[in-house]
Amino acid sequence: MKGPIPLRLAILTVVRDDCAGLADTHDSLRGQLGPDIVWLVADGASTDGTAAWLAHHAAVPAWWRSARDSGLYHAMNDALDAACRLGCSHVLFLNAGDRLAADSSKRLLNAIARHPDCALLYGDALERQDDGRILLKRARSHRWASLGMFTHHQAMIYSVSALAGLRFDTGYRIAADYAFTLAVLERGQAVRLHWPVCLFAPGGLSQRDTTTGRREQAAIRRLHLRHGAAQEAAITMAQRVALAVRRFLPAAYAKLRFRCPET
Structure with a gap:
């Protein structure tokens, strides 16, 4: 009988035409x-x-590839x-x-x-603001997952044993990580970590196209949580x-949602 898999954490990075961002993550x-x-x-055949x-830097990643793919979630599946x-x-x-x-x-x-x-396992996230400040964005409880992602995806650690047969649904353009996380929550326990896991780089696709993201999230909730109209x-x-x-009263939003980190 096989014994338990030794604890080994893989940090998975996907990139396309963002060499500077990749170097920042590496740093x-x-x-x-x-x-x-x-x-x-997993690089999507970048040209930059x-x-x-x-x-x-081939000695640093334990694995890397640069090849054409069908987008963010295809690359994430490859890395997984x-x-x-x-x-x-x-x-x-x-x-x-x-x-x-x-x-x-x-x-x-x-x-x-x-x-x-x-x-x-999931924790808090740090966010860099437009004025250069770095603020702490505390995670909500996973029990509020019906309202959307309860922390940044980059602050979530998934157990591989809970992912058997599960991959990101590439039919979603923005919210596949939400569907993925809800499916994981159906498979086991979640634990809150009370400290920041990542420094999140703003300006991603989910922030640029909130309308599509909300529409996809609603479809995901109907499927996974059986929500009605x-x-x-x-x-x-x-x-x-x-x-x-957030858009019209940014100072009020920041006061409600962010905290100054201790360090």
């Missing part, structure tokens, strides 16, 4: 990689020098498949431009070791109010 991993934490990179950068082949026990998706929070690798490994049977109408109204506050 945040300096001193945090090792036998128990490895980096995997990303493949050359990866070839030059590679992590499974390498025998990794847990995965964390950190896209190009995002950074792993400083000195968090040991804390992540310790948290995984304390909760080896949990399907999902009344529930979705209430959630849509709440999301629109939150978006209006």
